[in-house]
Amino acid sequence: MRENTIAHAEQAQASALARLYGEPLFELPADLYIPPDALEIFLEAFEGPLDLLLYLIRKQNFNILDIPMVPLTQQYMGYVQEIRSRNLELAAEYLLMAAMLIEIKSRMLLPRPPAAQEAEEEDPRAQLVRRLLEYEKTKMAARQLDMLPQDGRDFWTPQAFFDLQLEPELPSVSPDDLRRAWLAIVKRSQLMAHHTITREKLSVREYMSQVLRDLKDRPYAPFEALFRPELGLPVLVVTFIAMLELAKETLIEITQAEAFAPIYVMACRQSDGESEVSPAAMATAQA
Structure with a gap:
């Protein structure tokens, strides 16, 4: 009987939404007010538009050599919309990449003329793929360099003072x-x-x-x-x-x-x- 009571209490604790002053809270208060700025997405963790694109591709397990532009563009624009009203300077850089994604998406959706079909036209995603691959190589190289021991962070260089004069200076008798x-x-x-x-x-x-x-x-x-x-x-x-x-x-x-x-x-x-x-x-x- 006691074991059943303990198990029931643990199950109740697990189903609680939150804890208030140590007590489990199973329902949100009716007068609960959440400020608009309480939940905020910080995109400063990404080092730029290429970093964000690479994150979305790896998260969805997309093939970087055959990127599906429609879902990638939708996800990217969702992130851009979050930051347009918060950081204009940061949003301008991301908007430029958004324009490039929309252009690539449009070029892939529009039909090509018969003359262009006969000639081998470069994939509109080729330039973006090259930039992403180069950025990924650079990022991996920077991570490997950061793992190496650094002076001032992992070790300190010993310093010692010594006189390089070959001839000793003899003092005069006073x-x-x-x-x-x-x-x-x-x-x-x-x-x-x-x-x-x-x-x-x-x-x-x-x-x-x-x-x-x-x-x-x-x-x-x-x-x-x-x-x-x-x-x-x-x-x-x-x-x-x-x-x-x-x-x-x-x-x-x-x-x-x-x-x-x-x-x-x-x-x-x-x-x-x-x-x-x-x-x-x-x-x-x-x-």
């Missing part, structure tokens, strides 16, 4: 670089400072010659290797001034491969001891 290196040396020397106060005379000229002697047997030396922190802060200061004087006189060259890289010192020319120091450098050192 006074700030020398200052930071000097402060690092001073900081290390303070760890070895002692409280013995002595007065000693230090010669800049002597340490200029000492630096040149240290560079005599090797092409270059690290900046820190030319200092002797164990001799105290005054010796470090004099050695630093001596190196600045040698760089000023172009007797040594201070280089750095890149920013924050180790600083190296190299001699510009090879000669013995004190003869490398020019008179101008000695005058500056004595001053």
